[in-house]
Amino acid sequence: MASKRKFSPLWNHFDSTEPKKAKCNYCSKILTLSSSSIGTLSRHMKKVHPTVNITPKRLESIDESEENSNQNAQAATTSSTISVVTTTTSSGTIPTVTTANIISATKGKVAATTVKDYIVVKKPLPLIRTQQLDEQLIKMIAKGYHAFRLVEEKEFQKFVDMLNPSYKLPTRKTLSESLLPKLYNRTIESMKKEVGGGSATAVCITTDGWRSVTNDDYIGITAHFIDPETHILRTVMIGCLQFNESHTMINISEFLKEKFREWCIDQKICAIVSDNASNILGAVRIGGWRSISCFAHTINLVVKDSLEIIADTVIKVKNVVEFFNRSLPAQRKLKEIQEQMHLAPLKLKQDVCTRWNSTYDMLNRFLKIKEALIASIAIMRAELALTPNDWMIIEKSLPILSIFYEVSNEVSAENYVSASKYIVLCKLMYVQIQKFSNETVETIKGLVSFFKTELMHRFGDIEKNMLLREATILDPRFKKSGFRDIRNVEAAAADLKLKIGRIVLSDERPLQPAEPVEPTPGCSKVSSLWEQFDEEVARQVPENPVAAGIVEFDKYMNEPQINRHCDPLLWWKERKAIYPRLHSHMLKRLNITATSVPCERVFSKAGLHLTIEERA
Missing domain, CATH: 1.10.10 (Arc Repressor Mutant, subunit A)
Structure with missing residues (x-):
């Protein structure tokens, strides 16, 4: 069998898993081999994968090259003669080489050869x-x-x-x-080994549902974990599958369980991040997993509701934008006026109803080209002109909306730690909104009041979330400074000390009573010399994991915070040996994402390519 396996091209399409078994590289089917193993493989390829060419391309290239050579030899009907012509110049006689093609008299088989035919040779690739x-x-x-x-x-x-x-x-x-x-x-197979059976200590899941333009329902699942060796936050899409069953809590929960078992991560799930859909939240609860609401989705709900307060002004802006987007003369006039005012030629942006960020972009761009717009509207469509009060509302609402715009962008990335920012950003949003409490315009006052109420309603108890507060403390950029209430810091610190005290490191063994060491003859003086020192050191070294965990935590909290722009995972990589227990627990917290945006990005890309024509 070794000789067949070595020389048969069929083995380029199979892997030998165990004696007398082979695995197909295309469908992963395990074939049992008989004495005529090559025949078994050949029949499988011809029946299941008829489009796969079993013959190596190297051999095909050689055959084609030989065939082309024969055809060229038969079709060659020209010969070349070389003549030497001497040219007399002031510097002497220079021989010049020329070639003359002599066309064969064979009728109907005239062909010309070129230098390329002799120089360019298509060597077959390995x-x-x-x-x-x-x-x-x-x-x-x-x-x-x-x-x-x-x-x-x-x-x-x-x-x-x-x-x-x-x-x-x-x-x-x-x-x-x-x-x-x-x-x-x-x-x-490679990703399953890495996530399920490999280096992933704990896995955070993001999941969401989506309906395509052809009304097909899909569920996407992404897994996030920290590689303990490189300390890089990894993201793997473990499923984007069509889900034809009813979207009940039980069905979704069973679907998630099956996918987690398939990837061997059912015992590694530390949290599931999703939007506020009741069926997904119920599925997470039924499955017994910890749930975190998508930060970006919650902010989107808050801001979309707040836009109703300035809806009249926003509608007027939309009407102007739609007019300029539909009318080519209006676009040319706007560009012309911008050039006359020596302004950068900027176009208006249209908002999208499902993304409030696009509304902010529309208002921001609208305000940037205010003077050019006023002049263009007066010339093209005077009835669309905004009132001074509308312009004032836009100017005063944009700084308020920019707070949430910046927060949404901050937490929507998937390549760096984000869960530890959840509590910190809630604190910062509330502090920034407080700065607008003295507004005198009634509409803006109502906007500020609405944001205060909504922030307290949706994020008032966020510091009591066990996962998020532990992630905040274990991020060396924030620690306790990310909290508004010091009592929540103290409660989180007490819980962390108990948890890391229960962690038993791989190189630790249960403590055994030490046997008295008999002094070596002739060394009694030396032993007595170091006796007091050894006793002091023994009192300083913790005798059990709980005490060691407390010492680690206190030492960590006393270290200075690092710069906000530094990578917390790189900091932990450098101090892995100093805080082994905290490091072990950190891998289960800083891998959590603050939003389900990574999963939604899969649907955004799929929506660009899954069209009715392609599915028909």
């Missing part, structure tokens, strides 16, 4: 190199959301041929039915 290029091609298509028809584009084919004439692009069918499934299965 099989490994071809596989590497195929894999990189499918990665480019998958990550860039390109269509498979890219390989059929003539200009792209010419581009690839110019880069490497020896590389033959795979067909569209080979990409979709062979290369993509093979890479997908290999990637999934």
Whole structure:
């Protein structure tokens, strides 16, 4: 079997898992091998994967090269003669080499050879190199959301041929039915080993539901964990699957459990972050997981409700923006006036009803080109002009809205720690809103009052959330300074001391009573000399993990806070040996994300490419 496995090209499509078993690289099916193992593999490929070419491309290239050589030899009907012509100049006689093509008299078989025919030789690529290029091609298509028809584009084919004439692009069918499934299965297996059976100590989940333009329902799940070696926050999408069942709490809970078991992370879930949908929150509660509401989604609800207070002004702004977006003469007039005023030619922005940030962008841009807009509206559509009171509302509401705009952008990233900012940002939002308490304009006063009420209603008890307050304390950028109420800090510190005191490190053993050490003959004087010192050191070293945990925590809290722009995970990496118990608990808290935005990004990308035409 070794010789067959070594020389048969079929083994390029299978992995030998154990004696007399082989795993297909495309469908992951395990085949039991008989004495005629090659026949078993061949039948599977022809029946299940008929589009996969079993013959190595290297051999195909050699055959094609030989065939092309024979055809060129038969079709060659020209010969070249070389003549030397001497040219006399002032510096002497210079020989010049010229070539003359003598066309064969064979009728109907006239062909001209060029220098390229003799110099450019398409050497066949090694099989490994071809596989590497195929894999990189499918990665480019998958990550860039390109269509498979890219390989059929003539200009792209010419581009690839110019880069490497020896590389033959795979067909569209080979990409979709062979290369993509093979890479997908290999990637999934690699990620499962890393997340489920690998380095992930604790996993935070973000999940959300989505309905496509074709009314198909999907559920997305992303996993977040900290690599304990590199201390980098990792994100892995473990599922974006069609969900055809009724979206009840029980069904969603069972779906999540099944996916967690599949990835072997059902015992590693530290929190699930989602929006405020009642069915998802109920599913998390049924599953027995800890739940955190999406920070960005909650802020979006607060600000969208607040915009109702200035709705009249916002509607007028929308009408102006829609007019300029529909009318080309109006756009040209606005640009012309901006140039006359020596202003940067900025276009108006249209808001989107589902994202309040877009409303802020619309108002902000509207105010930036105020003078040019006033002049353009007066010329094109005077009835759309805003009143002085409308302009004042825009000017005074933007600084207030900018607080929430900045917070939304701050917590929406997935590549750095965000859960520890949850409590801190709530504190900062409330402090900033307080600065606008002396506003005299009635509309703005109502806006400020609304924000105060909503912040207290939605985030008033946020410091009592066990996961978030522990994440805040364990972030060396914030610690206790992120809290408004010192009592919450004290309660969180007491809980943390108890938890880290129960952590038993891998290199620790239960304490055993020490046996008296008999002094070495002749060393009694030395032993008595160090006796007092050894006793003092023994009193300082904690005798049990609880005491050691308290010492670690107190020492950590007494260290100075680091700069807000520093990476807290890098700080913990450098002090892993100093605070081993705190470090172990930190891996279960700083991996938590403050929002479910990472999962929603999957749907945003899918929405750009999943169209009715492609699904029909």
